[in-house]
Amino acid sequence: MRQLLLATTALAFAVSASAPAFAEFNERNIRVSNGINADHPVGNGINAMQTCLDEKSGGKLKLTAFWGGALGGDLQATQALRSGVQEAVVTSSSPLVGIVPALGVFDLPFLFANSEEAYKVLDGKFGDMMNEKLDAAGLVNLAYWENGFRNLSNSVRPVNKWEDLQGMKVRVMQNNIFLDTFQNLGANATPMAFGEVFSALETKAIDAQENPYVTIDTSKFFEVQKYVTETNHAYTPFLFLFSKAIFNTYTPEEQTALRECAIVGRDEERKVIQELNKKSLEKIKAEGLEVNALSPEEQERIREKSMVVYEKHKAEIGADVVDGILAELKQIRGK
Ligand code: TF8
Known part of the structure; x- marks a missing residue:
């Protein structure tokens, strides 16, 4: 009996040892x-x-x-x-x-x-x-x-109100909503792939771009920009x-x-x-860029001015999708 038990145990071990580990994975x-x-x-x-x-x-x-x-x-x-x-x-x-x-x-x-x-x-x-x-x-x-909340950087002037964007050449992502948002604020918006942004800023083909602080830092845009405005205009x-x-x-x-x-x-x-x-914000400042926040009044003015973009793009995004996210946000905010 004991012999048999040992033999079966040994057999069981042999079988499990021969089955390859992580067999479900290639x-x-x-x-x-x-x-x-x-x-x-x-x-x-x-x-x-x-x-x-x-x-x-x-x-x-x-x-x-x-x-x-x-x-x-x-x-x-x-x-x-x-x-x-x-x-x-x-x-x-x-x-x-x-x-x-x-x-x-x-x-x-x-x-x-x-x-x-x-x-x-x-x-x-x-x-x-x-x-x-x-x-x-x-x-x-x-x-x-x-990716995160996006902020505006540029090489021409501090932006304290949306009127300061007048005529500024701002690179936007290849996306009509971003294009309209910046055109509506008076900027000269130019869609461009991300990979071209650094050299376009360097050669002054464009004045401005918008991305989160960590991207302005890690993609070294601070080397070719002078001003940063905390706009938080999109996540x-x-x-x-x-x-x-x-x-x-x-x-x-x-x-x-x-x-x-x-x-x-x-x-x-x-x-x-x-x-x-x-840390990225500190680094951008240490590199000599002038960083400013919008006053609460200007933040509100820019937000209100931008609301036309919602209606304009609702149909192409899908009315159900826009209404759906707004309803969910309302629920999350409890109002
Ligand atoms: C942009 C985006 C990019 C990212 C990255 C290329 O400005 O924010 O930073 O999509 O993966 O194009």
């Missing part, structure tokens, strides 16, 4: 395209996501990040995902409105009042609804990461997009690990952004 090299640089908090997020993937997949799911637009700009990389030739991209939603018009909702000026509000909307039902639209366009959004999310064509060839375990670890990465990225935002 070796995958996942290329992740980024327009921003490696020292942006997205870098911290990707590291945290990798640590999580290492644990879940026994090191089989590997992320390889490319920075500074090395694999092309946001739009180009996203199209590569749709045609199934590249795995992933971390991109702003704004340049993708030609693919999914509803994404334009996030570009509406002064939509979110703070990041907590944005997190609730993006990580909740509304975010899921947008993910379905992305899915129908061949894109799996693993999670909403943070744009990052999408961690995966090619649906490629995702569909992965095992369910691989897919789940990617979704779960993208959330781990998201939380780290958002945390680091909050910390770095303050």
